[in-house]
Amino acid sequence: MREKPNIHFCSIGLRLPQITLETLNVLKKTKKIFLFIEDNNIDRFLEINKLKDKAETMSHSYDNNFSKISDEIIKKALKEKDIAILSYGYPSFINGLWNYVLQKAALKNINVNLINAIGSLNPLLHLAKFYEIPKTGLHFFNAIDIKSSKDIDLNRHIPCFILNPHNLKQNKKSELINVLNKALENKLFIYLVEAASAGGFMDNVIEVKNIKQLNRHINVRNTLLITDKKIN
Amino acid sequence: MREKPNIHFCSIGLRLPQITLETLNVLKKTKKIFLFIEDNNIDRFLEINKLKDKAETMSHSYDNNFSKISDEIIKKALKEKDIAILSYGYPSFINGLWNYVLQKAALKNINVNLINAIGSLNPLLHLAKFYEIPKTGLHFFNAIDIKSSKDIDLNRHIPCFILNPHNLKQNKKSELINVLNKALENKLFIYLVEAASAGGFMDNVIEVKNIKQLNRHINVRNTLLITDKKIN
Numbered sequence: 001m002r003e004k005p006n007i008h009f010c011s012i013g014l015r016l017p018q019i020t021l022e023t024l025n026v027l028k029k030t031k032k033i034f035l036f037i038e039d040n041n042i043d044r045f046l047e048i049n050k051l052k053d054k055a056e057t058m059s060h061s062y063d064n065n066f067s068k069i070s071d072e073i074i075k076k077a078l079k080e081k082d083i084a085i086l087s088y089g090y091p092s093f094i095n096g097l098w099n100y101v102l103q104k105a106a107l108k109n110i111n112v113n114l115i116n117a118i119g120s121l122n123p124l125l126h127l128a129k130f131y132e133i134p135k136t137g138l139h140f141f142n143a144i145d146i147k148s149s150k151d152i153d154l155n156r157h158i159p160c161f162i163l164n165p166h167n168l169k170q171n172k173k174s175e176l177i178n179v180l181n182k183a184l185e186n187k188l189f190i191y192l193v194e195a196a197s198a199g200g201f202m203d204n205v206i207e208v209k210n211i212k213q214l215n216r217h218i219n220v221r222n223t224l225l226i227t228d229k230k231i232n
Numbered sequence: 233m234r235e236k237p238n239i240h241f242c243s244i245g246l247r248l249p250q251i252t253l254e255t256l257n258v259l260k261k262t263k264k265i266f267l268f269i270e271d272n273n274i275d276r277f278l279e280i281n282k283l284k285d286k287a288e289t290m291s292h293s294y295d296n297n298f299s300k301i302s303d304e305i306i307k308k309a310l311k312e313k314d315i316a317i318l319s320y321g322y323p324s325f326i327n328g329l330w331n332y333v334l335q336k337a338a339l340k341n342i343n344v345n346l347i348n349a350i351g352s353l354n355p356l357l358h359l360a361k362f363y364e365i366p367k368t369g370l371h372f373f374n375a376i377d378i379k380s381s382k383d384i385d386l387n388r389h390i391p392c393f394i395l396n397p398h399n400l401k402q403n404k405k406s407e408l409i410n411v412l413n414k415a416l417e418n419k420l421f422i423y424l425v426e427a428a429s430a431g432g433f434m435d436n437v438i439e440v441k442n443i444k445q446l447n448r449h450i451n452v453r454n455t456l457l458i459t460d461k462k463i464n
Binding site: 013014016017018019020021022024025090092093094095098099114116117118119120121122123125126130131132133135137138139140141142145153156157163 | 245246248249250251252253254256257322324325326327330331346348349350351352353354355357358362363364365367369370371372373374377385388389395
């Protein structure tokens with residue numbers, strides 16, 4: 001019986017050198033590596049680990065069209081039998097590619113393996129100085145899903161992380177701003193927790209004291225935190 | 233000016249070989265490593281990486297009394313100048329040791345560094361097949377904080393992860409069981425997501441169909457998930 005082809009979803013973590021020994025081992029054994037990654041150290045990393053010859057950048061080749069990219073990945077998996085995708089963050093979380101590849105691979109009888117990596121959620125909590133789950137729970141929303149200020153209930157959802165505000169188009173920001181205004185009126189604290197959701201530039205937690213400040217920061221890849229405790 | 237002593241909080245991830253290159257590098261450079269870890273492969277890992285001679289098991293020496301253990305860690309840091317603590321999971325999350333050491337180190341002018349590692353939250357979402365944040369948000373509670381079935385609002389908090397039900401004493405389980413009964417009556421789905429919160433034995437997502445089944449599973453280290461979608 002012929003073995004099924006494999007696609008390994010790998011990640012460097014939030015940035016190099018947060019890659020795990022397990023992931024490095026998978027990359028060394030696989031036939032081809034497709035890169036979906038922006039990290040200044042990636043070239044040097046590939047060279048040191050003798051991975052450069054089998055690595056190929058893919059994210060921009062198809063204009064970030066995940067459906068086309070996943071078709072191409074399926075083709076490569078059928079040809080090479082064993083390939084890896086290398087991105088950052090948790091390989092299956094907020095990454096459209098995972099869903100596309102999973103569905104198309106099932107139709108072609110290809111294995112899809114997730115190799116564990118550092119995702120953004122625990123580092124985000126650490127940055128926000130939550131070392132355990134608070135008594136009122138921890139609540140996460142995607143900014144794009146906030147259709148009305150009623151979606152976030154200040155009695156039920158604090159502390160609350162709102163991911164990816166930078167994804168909002170200008171005309172969709174009003175509801176988010178309503179939520180934040182309501183929070184400020186209720187004397188809650190609002191913070192921007194920078195970029196744990198992306199490349200791991202985890203330097204800053206910035207208190208947002210008014211909407212003017214928010215508008216200055218909101219286009220950067222980051223997360224908003226509404227909480228009843230002072231962080232800094 | 234003399235440099236401050238350092239304590240590096242490190243982790244293997246959920247299990248070996250999920251340790252990162254960054255962590256391995258810290259362990260190689262530090263003077264002493266204190267182990268708070270249960271992993272069958274740890275001895276072999278220390279030997280291969282020539283870390284065995286400077287590693288010492290500490291968790292059981294003080295009967296898991298974190299206050300005493302942290303006093304001992306502070307003493308060692310002052311003596312050795314640069315030490316590491318090696319545990320599993322995210323080094324500062326649901327780990328009493330972090331808080332104790334952080335506070336005591338501040339009084340003695342010792343640096344405490346967190347080295348990023350794989351924590352349980354992203355793997356937990358992956359196991360539960362959440363590849364993005366659902367429209368109704370993601371909600372996390374600690375079982376021990378559920379004092380009344382009103383704490384979890386089935387209109388506001390679904391999907392909802394309840395961590396560490398195994399920590400509950402028998403006489404405290406009634407409120408959790410009230411919550412779960414209410415969820416079952418509302419035709420929501422309840423799952424046990426095994427042990428992503430601990431050693432990373434991430435094999436099973438078990439649907440809990442009644443309270444009898446729940447009582448059978450609740451003493452294992454795991455997480456409960458209440459959701460309105462079918463997982464398996």
